[in-house]
Each structure stands twice: as structure tokens, then as C-alpha cells.
Amino acid sequence: QVQLVESGGGLVQTGGSLRLSCAASGRSVSTYAMxxxxxxxxxxxxxxxxxxxxxxxxxxxxxxxxxxTISRDNAKNTLYLQMNSLKPEDTALYYCAAGPEFGLVxxxxxxxxxxxxxxxxxxxx
Numbered sequence: 001q002v003q004l005v006e007s008g009g010g011l012v013q014t015g016g017s018l019r020l021s022c023a024a025s026g027r028s029v030s031t032y033a034m035x036x037x038x039x040x041x042x043x044x045x046x047x048x049x050x051x052x053x054x055x056x057x058x059x060x061x062x063x064x065x066x067x068x069t070i071s072r073d074n075a076k077n078t079l080y081l082q083m084n085s086l087k088p089e090d091t092a093l094y095y096c097a098a099g100p101e102f103g104l105v106x107x108x109x110x111x112x113x114x115x116x117x118x119x120x121x122x123x124x125x
Contacts, residue, residue: 006022037097045109057104
């Protein structure tokens with residue numbers, strides 16, 4: 001069983017930056033594709049970014065491409081999301097997720113097996 005805990009969320013002004021972290025425990029996630037999703041009340045969960053188990057492949061939603069960078073440190077069992085040039089529309093609860101072992105990067109929530117509880121990001125205008 002894998003437990004995922006997100007951190008690094010907070011309140012930031014438009015144009016600011018935040019770095020989210022997702023610490024995994026229970027077992028190594030070094031062989032799992034991983035991703036970040038976000039959810040705003042009244043909307044469906046939205047894909048943000050994904051990374052392959054080896055970091056060789058990354059995939060971004062158009063809405064965050066060029067502003068967000070996903071990375072991972074398998075030695076630390078940790079996933080990151082660097083968010084720059086933040087906009088009010090980035091305000092959401094951000095979740096990390098771990099997919100099937102050696103799985104392809106995916107923007108589909110059902111591709112992921114384990115989920116964290118989320119960290120809130122609020123961008124003020």
C-alpha cells in the first residue's frame with residue numbers, strides 16, 4: 001500500500017510561485033508513473049501534469065504548459081510541482097497520484113491507483 005502526502009500549498013499573489021511536494025510512504029514509487037491533478041468545487045477533477053517512472057517523459061495540460069514543471073526524486077520517494085506565473089484560475093485543491101508500475105504518463109484519473117488528500121493553492125488577484 002502506498003500513502004501520498006502533499007505539502008507546499010498556500011496563498012500567493014498573481015504572478016507568484018509555489019512548489020508543491022508529494023511524499024510517498026509504504027513502499028517505493030520509483031517504478032510508478034505519477035501525476036498532479038487539481039479540483040475546484042463545482043468542476044470535475046482536472047489533470048495538470050504527469051511524469052514517467054524514469055522522468056524520461058512528462059506531459060502537461062495546455063492550461064499549465066510553460067508555467068508548471070513536474071519532477072521527481074526517486075531516491076527521496078518524492079514528487080514535485082514547480083508552479084510559476086500563477087493565475088487566479090490556478091486556485092484549486094491539488095492532488096498527487098501514483099499510477100500502475102511502469103505505466104505510461106496519463107492525464108486520465110482512472111489510470112492512477114493511489115491518491116493523496118490534497119493541498120490547497122489559492123492565487124489572489
